[in-house]
Amino acid sequence: MEDDVSIAEPLIDGLARYGITADHVTTGAAALAAAPPDVVLFDLGKRDTGRVEACRKLRGDGDVPMILLTGRGGVHDRSLGRELGVEDLVGQPYRVPELVARMRAATRRARGVPAQEPIRRYGPLAIDTRTRQIRLHGVPIPLAPKEYDLLVLLAAEPGAVVARRHILDTVWEPDFLGPGKTLDFHVASLRSKLGDAKWIENRRGVGFRLVVPA
Structure with missing residues (x-):
């Protein structure tokens, strides 16, 4: 979930180079209407107050791992991340290879697969x-x-x-x-x-x- 297309589109292209297909939605309602994802990337959004509730609903419906992307990385983001049960919090700007590694690690943890040795x-x-x-x-x-x-x-x-x-x-x-x-x-x-x-x-x-x- 990202309301800035200038951020979302390059990210989608970057993930595609690693064989990851990403769907871009801008609101929580659109996320709930989309097909069930393997992993959710989202930021808090400034114009969509329903985004947090959508994350709660997605988490409540299953074990989909969620990664919070934040440009602030402050106490509020971390507190909300813990409340939502996110698998990881990634500060912006980030490098796509490292984000992909964090996504794969989050997916492994959600599936109960032992983490790879660092x-x-x-x-x-x-x-x-x-x-x-x-x-x-x-x-x-x-x-x-x-x-x-x-x-x-x-x-x-x-x-x-x-x-x-x-x-x-x-x-x-x-x-x-x-x-x-x-x-x-x-x-x-x-x-x-x-x-x-x-x-x-x-x-x-x-x-x-x-x-x-x-």
Whole structure:
């Protein structure tokens, strides 16, 4: 539930890149009239006083996980979130990859599926998704925000080639029109910090993939 189309439409496009189909409604009444969702994203809204009641009704009718998006993050939002039984509260602005991760975690909790370990391991490489830190052979490796996002995207499916366009759309923004060598520069920097170019393989003209060295 979001009454600002300029926020809702880019979010819908961003979720679609992760295989998530989202329906946009602007009022609580519209949310109740829509097909039952797998997860509800909403903000408090300034013009729809029925939005909170709709969330109560959705929660009362089942175990649908709800995530409150807030630009304020104050005591009132957190208090109301606890009252509604939301699974998570996400401050705005947010990055779509992190929001998707929070959505998937909320869905797993609602279904009683054990949460994934926050530390993902790829041979000697460890990625801590809670702190956005990585370690190689136990040694912390400082990464710039885009370098971290790039590594996490490639590590989501080790060995699989990720298209250049998909990387730019996900790590940067849809239809990114920045310098043409932006991605190559970040890949080179990430390889240097990992200490071995073999970690990231270039499939010329297609994309990149993460390869855990033998």
